Structure formats: structure tokens, C-alpha cells
Amino acid sequence: MPFHPEPKKPDQPLPPDTCDSHCHVFGPAAIFPFAASSTYVPVDAPQETLFQRHRHLGIDRAVIVQASCHGTDNAAMMGALKAGGDRYRGVAVVADDITDHQLADMHAVGVRGVRFNFVKRLGGGKPLDVYRRILAKIKSFGWHLIVYFDAEDLEELTPFLESIEVPVVVDHMGVVPVEQGLDSTAFKLLHRLLLGDEKFWVKISCPERLSKTGPPYFDVDPITLKLLESVPDRVLWGTDWPHPNMKTHIPDDGQLVDRIMRICDTSALRQKVLIDNPTRLYWTD
Numbered sequence: 001m002p003f004h005p006e007p008k009k010p011d012q013p014l015p016p017d018t019c020d021s022h023c024h025v026f027g028p029a030a031i032f033p034f035a036a037s038s039t040y041v042p043v044d045a046p047q048e049t050l051f052q053r054h055r056h057l058g059i060d061r062a063v064i065v066q067a068s069c070h071g072t073d074n075a076a077m078m079g080a081l082k083a084g085g086d087r088y089r090g091v092a093v094v095a096d097d098i099t100d101h102q103l104a105d106m107h108a109v110g111v112r113g114v115r116f117n118f119v120k121r122l123g124g125g126k127p128l129d130v131y132r133r134i135l136a137k138i139k140s141f142g143w144h145l146i147v148y149f150d151a152e153d154l155e156e157l158t159p160f161l162e163s164i165e166v167p168v169v170v171d172h173m174g175v176v177p178v179e180q181g182l183d184s185t186a187f188k189l190l191h192r193l194l195l196g197d198e199k200f201w202v203k204i205s206c207p208e209r210l211s212k213t214g215p216p217y218f219d220v221d222p223i224t225l226k227l228l229e230s231v232p233d234r235v236l237w238g239t240d241w242p243h244p245n246m247k248t249h250i251p252d253d254g255q256l257v258d259r260i261m262r263i264c265d266t267s268a269l270r271q272k273v274l275i276d277n278p279t280r281l282y283w284t285d
Helices: 047-057 075-087 100-109 128-141 151-163 171-175 178-183 185-196 218-230 253-263 267-282
Strands: 019-023 061-065 088-092 111-117 144-148 168-170 200-203
Touching: 019 047, 019 267, 047 061, 047 075, 047 253, 061 075, 061 267, 075 088, 075 100, 088 100, 100 111, 100 128, 111 128, 111 267, 144 171, 151 171, 151 185, 168 171, 168 185, 171 185, 171 200, 171 218, 178 185, 178 218, 185 200, 185 218, 218 253, 253 267
Parallel strands: 019 061, 061 088, 088 111, 111 144, 144 168, 168 200
Antiparallel strands: none
8 A cells, every 4th residue: 555645734743852763765666676575565655755754743853664675775774864864763674794894884874773574474584593693793883673573473582582682672562462452462471571671672653553443543552551551661652654564544644643642641751752762772872
């Protein structure tokens, strides 16, 4: 599906310095071709469109996450970081033969982490030793790790995740089955992971992917609220624009902003989730 052409204006203005901690740029394919290994081919979603969308929503800062469709060619993401200046940070996808020089070049333009994709339908999952070699290389840069996995794989991945020595951010609430509520095995595993070690963070992003009832995604609220209650200092929020691989509907980013303002219903909580938490992870150097 294409992204929403005209999202609504949010009902309330976001606080200054709000960070969209999970968004993407795709292409344009004529300049930044998609990887031959990609399991999907998204519509072009270039940096100029992302910047315009953030202006429309009132988002001042953002983290651009490399998606699997571009493989380990981070050129589109890094180009957007250069164009966005200090307001933008990035998360890369790299191979285990990445050099310190290449990592330093990425750091200079604003990359502060790498992403491991374990989602099988997206071609994810490599031998763990590959990931360990990457982790050893990024540690000296003070970077963190983002992990994307299907909920049913968390139990198997837990020993590996617990062994990691850098901060670990779990994407999209661990993609837990919201229809099973707080008592699901997947949510209990995620919750235990977060409470067991302060290196673990979580993004309360992608209610549009987890919801079974559709916008405004009230059925995702119990999971989101429990995560906020449990680890408010280690929660991030993001739009996931331009919402690749959506099958059911085209999300309205204005509605997603309205939702986070409804969920984070105090100025103190908004300060943590939208401003202070991403600042600690991405803007400390």
C-alpha cells in the first residue's frame, strides 16, 4: 500500500523537540535502488517527503531506521541524515565485515546504532556469530542495537539478547498478540526481559500493525499502557512512516500522533517518551 497522501493535522500540538524515533526513507529507487535480496518493493518515500511529513505533524527530531529493502546499502538513510542535520539520527544495517573506518564515517553523519532483523518473512535471521562480530565492532562507538522479531521467536532469542553488552531496543512492542492481552506468553516474556535488565528498551510504535480492530487502535492500549507504567524511562515512540507492508489499511500519521498524546496524558510522561528518552539514546555526544 502507498502511504497516506493527506494525513490529518494532529488535534494537539506535540511538545517542542518531539522525536519520531522510528521512521524510514525508501529510494527514490532511480537513485537508491532496492536490494536484490529484498522480500518487498515499497513505493518511493524519499527524504524530502519525510521532512515534509514531520513539519506537518509538528515533529522536530527523528531517527531514521534502515529497512530491509535497502539491505546493507545505507546510502539513502545517510543522505537523509546529512540533509536533516543535527535534528536527525540514524540506525544502520551492516554486514560483519564492516570496518572501523566505515563505522566512523557513519557516526560522523549521525548513525548511533544498528538493527538486527530476525523476522523470517523479511529474510531475517543469520547465524548468531555474525551478529556477535557486528556487536563487537559497534561497542567502542557507544552505539546501541535495535531488534525486530516475531513474538513467537522471543523465547529462543532471549539467551542471546541477554548476553549482549550494549543497550537493546525492542521494536514495535515485540509484536505481541494484543488480542491475548497481558497474559499472553509473548507479553510476559517481553515484560520480564524489560524488568530484568536496564539495558533493554522498547518502542511503543506500530499499533496499526498490532491492532485487530483498526484505528484509533484502542485494543492496543493495555499493552502500551503496561509498558509505559513498567519502564517509562526506557520507552520510545515512532510513526514507522511510510508504513511498509501494511495489508489492512493506510495509517493516518495524524491519528498516530493523536494516539500518543492520548496515551501519554501528562506533560511529564510526554517529556520522557517524546523528548528525554530519545535524547539520552541518540543525542548525548
